[in-house]
Amino acid sequence: MSTSLSIEKQVAIFAVRRACLLTSSVFNKLVKNETLTKEDKSPVTVGDYAAQAVVNTILKRAFPHDPIVGEEDADDLKRDPILTKRVVELANEALQSDLVLGEMPEWGIGPGQEKSTEDLLSAIDQGNHLGGHNGRFWTLDPIDGTKGFLRGGQYAVCLALIVDANVKLGVIGCPNLPCNPSDPDGEKGCIFVAVHGQGAQQMSLSGANPTPVVIPEIPSGSLNFLESVEAAHSDHSFNERVSNILSISRTPTRMDSQAKYCCLARGDGGVYLRMPTKAGYKEKIWDHAPGTVLIEEAGGTVTDSRGLPLNFGLGKTLGENYGVIAARRDIHGKVLDAVQQAKAIEEGEIDQAKI
Ligand SMILES: Nc1ncnc2c1ncn2[C@@H]1O[C@H](COP(=O)(O)O)[C@@H](OP(=O)(O)O)[C@H]1O
Numbered sequence: 101m102s103t104s105l106s107i108e109k110q111v112a113i114f115a116v117r118r119a120c121l122l123t124s125s126v127f128n129k130l131v132k133n134e135t136l137t138k139e140d141k142s143p144v145t146v147g148d149y150a151a152q153a154v155v156n157t158i159l160k161r162a163f164p165h166d167p168i169v170g171e172e173d174a175d176d177l178k179r180d181p182i183l184t185k186r187v188v189e190l191a192n193e194a195l196q197s198d199l200v201l202g203e204m205p206e207w208g209i210g211p212g213q214e215k216s217t218e219d220l221l222s223a224i225d226q227g228n229h230l231g232g233h234n235g236r237f238w239t240l241d242p243i244d245g246t247k248g249f250l251r252g253g254q255y256a257v258c259l260a261l262i263v264d265a266n267v268k269l270g271v272i273g274c275p276n277l278p279c280n281p282s283d284p285d286g287e288k289g290c291i292f293v294a295v296h297g298q299g300a301q302q303m304s305l306s307g308a309n310p311t312p313v314v315i316p317e318i319p320s321g322s323l324n325f326l327e328s329v330e331a332a333h334s335d336h337s338f339n340e341r342v343s344n345i346l347s348i349s350r351t352p353t354r355m356d357s358q359a360k361y362c363c364l365a366r367g368d369g370g371v372y373l374r375m376p377t378k379a380g381y382k383e384k385i386w387d388h389a390p391g392t393v394l395i396e397e398a399g400g401t402v403t404d405s406r407g408l409p410l411n412f413g414l415g416k417t418l419g420e421n422y423g424v425i426a427a428r429r430d431i432h433g434k435v436l437d438a439v440q441q442a443k444a445i446e447e448g449e450i451d452q453a454k455i
């Protein structure tokens with residue numbers, strides 16, 4: 101591993117880019133029966149499986165010794181030969197498209213690199229690492245915000261490299277996100293990249309125009325919350341209470357996926373807040389690792405509601421769920437105080453009338 105992670109960064113960008121092109125083209129052709137329902141009742145589409153097959157194929161060729169913690173596995177898919185055939189078709193199409201400058205055929209990509217069904221199902225299952233505190237591994241969410249993807253909203257292909265529980269590199273591809281927030285109808289599709297200690301960048305899906313990303317100063321009157329669309333994923337009424345404490349009057353921006361972290365990183369919204377809606381759900385590392393390094397490198401802080409950093413060394417999850425707060429470094433403390441105040445009110449420790 102080079103200390104600058106320049107090769108890892110390039111490979112990750114190319115892999116995420118191919119997966120983004122795949123998922124955008126799948127969306128236009130997706131039909132209803134190309135989605136399965138997982139044991140936890142959440143949806144998974146042929147796009148999720150094919151994107152995981154593509155990214156894992158590239159990672160395993162470029163870094164054969166690196167384990168991968170991926171969201172999906174191929175168990176349910178294997179029971180459905182029609183969906184399997186579709187995933188194989190999609191993954192092969194994405195892997196075999198022409199090489200762009202910098203891509204290497206040794207990564208298993210480019211014309212003529214057709215993979216068998218067995219190769220691709222096994223590539224999906226190579227995301228079976230359990231994570232943990234020691235060593236180096238990748239974590240992949242092939243489509244984060246599958247519900248957003250299905251509704252034609254925001255979703256993201258998310259990849260991070262974790263070394264000894266620290267997120268060293270994060271790449272988030274957002275095929276539906278406008279490149280320029282002040283031109284929402286303009287070009288869509290951008291990739292955000294952050295390397296620990298080296299800053300953050302945004303580039304177009306083609307890799308063109310890389311520009312540094314730094315969270316701008318936002319006057320407190322213009323702050324707003326970035327929150328999940330899904331009410332089951334984060335407690336909207338809690339966010340409203342925190343907004344009131346902070347005298348935030350702007351309505352929250354609801355958006356699926358880690359595109360929220362990307363918007364926060366470029367100042368398109370001021371605070372990401374995700375508090376649990378019910379006991380028992382544990383946040384997954386692939387839902388937060390790339391977003392966390394992006395925010396930290398763009399000048400922000402990410403903690404739970406106790407003010408502690410997220411722990412990426414516990415396995416597939418972040419452990420007991422104390423929520424997630426992300427904001428620019430200089431306002432994070434203020435938001436954390438407000439969250440703790442709102443929690444105390446909720447728990448009945450403070451009489452609302454006294455504050
Ligand atoms: N009860 C719950 N609480 C919090 N997050 C949940 C949840 N159920 C599912 N999720 C996660 O929320 C992610 C989407 O986040 P968001 O709401 O910010 O779009 C999902 O990612 P996938 O879509 O990759 O499965 C899933 O991992």
Ligand SMILES: [Mg+2]
Pocket residue numbers: 142143144171246
């Ligand atoms: Mg999912």
Ligand SMILES: [Mg+2]
Pocket residue numbers: 241243244245386387
């Ligand atoms: Mg996800």
Ligand SMILES: [Mg+2]
Pocket residue numbers: 148171241242243244245246
């Ligand atoms: Mg996902």
